[in-house]
Amino acid sequence: MPRHFDPALINDPFGDPGLYVDLVFARRALLFDLGDLSPLAPRKILRVSDAFVTHRHMDHFAGFDQLLRQLIGREKTIRIYGPAGLIGAVEHKLNAYSWNLIQGYEGHLIFRAAEIDKVGSVTSAEFSSRARFERFDAGTNQSDDGLLLQEPGLQIRSAFLDHGEPVLGFAIEERAHVNVWRNKIEAMGLSIGPWLRAFKEATLRGARDDSLIEVAWHDPSPGRAAHLPLGYLKKEIMKITGGRKIAYAVDCSFTDSNIEKIVRLAKDADILFIEATFLDSDAELAKARHHLTARQAGTIGRLAGAKRLVTLHHSPRYKGKGQALIDEAQAAFTGG
Template identity: 45%
Template structure:
């Protein structure tokens, strides 16, 4: 089935960290980590609405400058999430530049920065081009149902948990919400055409709306533009069925410790798709411990504990260029399944 989110690694080889999540039918994308994003087409970067940064090591965050240079004067709003101290770090990055003309750009830019602190609190700031990216702190209401939710939307949630890499790092879960399939032939038979009203109908059906709930339907065809009001009961026959969404995990840069494993199980149990770093071969496990990274068998063990249904290893050490198949094989042996490349 065609899903809400189209997910792929930033680097098709799996060597560099980063995840791209395209929101189908919305011309919008989410980015997870901002490392070597130069390999992404500008059209992808310009439609990104949010970036979720695991931590600010250069290979995960140095690409922010590339995004900023591309987006200035084009992108009006961008949201970033990071771990402890992230708001302060972004402020320092912006203050490193001279902004003597940016306040006159025709398209003003607002950057929202949010940090998920070690004690579970959150900090928030805005940086606007009209104010030459001076910092302005603000407060937002924290989610009440799950304190790990960073972004909640009708189609998906993004949740996070801190893990240890000899520094705090964010691991992410992307939870697609249940999806409704509609029948294109039934839509045509009613003399209608697809449009934004379908999203309204789907949301209403998923929310259990009553049959008398009104839905405003607007569509265009050869006869011109049309608008008509129906109710959910009249449109419900267009719906085929409801299917559950997926849970997608993005995990990178962490030690193999019992506490980290338990945190990941709590965040990602039953994940349908798990992207997990697999940096070193088992023969180099001592080096992996010194570097605070996972070996391929450790990544596979975590995937098994989580109960992941599909696993994509990535973030391979440069020492294994051309030997990535060995890393994937060790992940597969520990996980007990067939791993996939990017």
């Protein structure tokens, strides 16, 4: 179960956008966008279990070939998610090569592609090396609130943004766990026992702080309370682990609808990775190209209440002036 994310941009902010999220304890990784993947060592690419594609402009999808090149011949299933049209795109990419000798390869490589449309229908298809990457449709189901992946410790949600064409933004959330400090429990004279489960359940369901939890004492001498208030126990023995959130939003314009959707997706995120393509002095150009300015990116981060803002996808016109983009975004982010 992943308890720890380690997110890192794949390229420098002037390079293709892309985020590599190592799920350290799960010994796997997630990829956001398939632009230029060449900075990723092969062992890092082999760790990728799921890739999320915002849209199919080349700087976000051309790296599919690099992924394929590294994985071919491997025993591996990789899931790829993206907006409507993704399955056809994966099919065309795979169809570009001839696979007459692929059946002699030992490793069985499977791509599972899933595309989501604007009403939340998720359609899936599978491409297996054993079938020369022929397409097998795997049905359609309905996603709840853009949810693309849900596992016991992790969930990934998406939202449609407008970039002149539909683009997905993503949020990666780790489930929080309520744990307890055993040493503190013992120091208080309480014993470790089944009552702790009731305590954790009450905490997770948001019970009132004055609700009483039945406790067990190490030495149940008379006069010791059989119940203690939840709020007191939370203060003394509770330890919350995990619950981190990361959001990734690129290629969209500064419209009310986009702002609202990114703010919702990135609400209280620990880190918001967001494009800062133009300087605000070129806001007209940003609007025409359906991109954000650095100032707009910072404003969105502040509205979302994100704890940290990392900007990417700088336009090459500002080469050598990257710090100006970063400074502009951070000033708007901190409200300066």
